[in-house]
Amino acid sequence: MSLHPNPLQFAAGLTRGAPLPSRRHEAWKYSDLLRVLRELPPGSPAAEPSGQGPFAGLADLALVFVNGRGPEAATLGGVTAVRFISDATGTAHESRLRLRVPEGVSATLLESYEGHGSAYFANTLLEIALEPGARLERIVLADEPETAVSVSTADVRLSTGASYAQTVLTSGARLQRLETHVRHPGAGAAVRLDGVYVLAGARHADLTTAVDHEGETGTTSQLTKGAVRDTARGVFQGRITVRKGADGTDARMGHHALILSDRAEVDAKPELEIWADDVSCAHGNTVGSLDQDALFYARARGMDEATAKALLTEAFLGEVLDRMEHDGARELARAWLQERLQ
Template sequence: MTLSTALKTGDLTALPSRRDEDWRWTDLRGLLRTLPPAAPAHDGEVPAGPFAGLADAETVFVNGRRVAETEMTSGVIALRFVALADTASQSASHALVVKPGESLVLLESHEGRAKGYVSDVALDIAVGEGASLERIILVEDDAEAINVVTAEVALAPGARFAQTVLTSGARRQRIETRVSHPGAHADARLDGAYLLDGQRHADQTTVVTHAGVDGTTSQLTKGMVTDQARGVFQGRIVVSPGADQTDARMGHHALILSEKAEVDAKPELLIFADDVSCAHGNTIGALDEQAIFYARQRGIPEAEAKAMLTVAFVGEVVERIEHDGARAIAAAWVAKKLGSPE
């Protein structure tokens, strides 16, 4: 059951619902009573994206259609999915292969420049032996949009994959990443940050399956919800039989800044091997009132103090971004979302 299938067939029963364990907090069937018409082709200019000026090449999808593409297997590339049609549906798919020994930075953006759209994006990513890929994803959807982004990532021995998701949510939003990890000295880092207000919803779901010996995974997700927003984190690390000497770490930490906001978290370690080092942590709480008090004593208004503390809280995720330009844009995006001076 997927949104993609529903958009292709028009069959609403293909939508995932709360009866599906992995979708119980991101119910699409109960929300979508009708599917909007397909988005029309766009033949006009496309506004610049959030990573403008950083990439050596750019692939652009507008309303689900590819309008520009430059083939590259190394360097820095931008991958943009732009919604420019109100109350319309769009779907897109893209495959990316990083050749053995190559190094690539993927600056991926999902840009909601329309109202009330439904979007589904599927990515197929392969990172070759000894290759490296850093994927930075910035998602800015319309408040009434529905958006599902699913990435299937296959790592070869000795490959390195690093990912950071930054999102402000939507009416319903799910960013899902599934990693096939071979062990064999391959390394995966999966990070994320969600900053939600109003009635926005964001679901960050990851599954990493270790299939062989000597693999590492590190994961850190942080979030903030206020007003009536809802954040969802589902992280699952599977250590298959025989995947000895796996080193896997997962952490999710969230701030709830209003009584009506909600965070649902489900970190999981499924371990079927003996000689492993695995751990996970999960905390959900509020800002430190004492820190806010000290800031106010120094003449800082309460709203600004809360923004500064939240920026510092999320900053650990931002600082783990390796690409300098992308890290600077991410830091500015966080500061703007939280109303804090940069």
């Protein structure tokens, strides 16, 4: 098996022979891949797909990867499911997929990371191109074992007038990073980048985004929320760059997290990099515990503490799910959230 050389992962050092990124690399400060991996494990063997995946019944078409083996490219339209299945123990595999949304077409991408086995390393790269006026809603649901190490990078390029919306839902892994890069041409193109992480045990999830506003009058709206407990660690890194000349850009970024136990951790790095003057950019970041007054109110109405906490956490995180457009996926996300908060 060969790990594909490609610009993104090459930059991150995820290539055989090159040193793995560690906390010494600014971009990997909070997700030390070298510490959990030391070196790249041997290649994963071929395996058969199992189950129907979380989005079964919602998609017109399903593209399936098992241990890095799957199609090379696809053109999107309607609702497409892409399943990245890892069925491996102590081995590594890499998947790479090119997706295209043709001019004027609206599409939905339901992407799942399904982990079986343990202690595998999965490295995934998606290259998504939206042609002029195309619309894509990408919904990512990651469900991987607590021993897995998983890195997924999406490189999204928008043409003028395109619209891209994304919601990432994850419960983490031993170390999991879901990274999205968006090249934003401005010119009426719109981007929404959302995420929810619900982490327990010693799980780690890292939601990293970078939006590059290259042209005038582009908009970006970002909302990521998370809840961590036990000794879990949530990481949010968001960067919005507004290039010279990208006037009229309007970009908003929000990250809000709840720490539900004393030993859990949340690290955030919301960055703005502005090279144009006629812009309106803002970011907000809050980290804290549940509102004690609200908790007291719920308890006073006869709710036990666990239920009250789950209810308040669900309400807190639910705001992100409300922004999802695909009804079926949203309902599924609600059920997923409730299950994680039990």
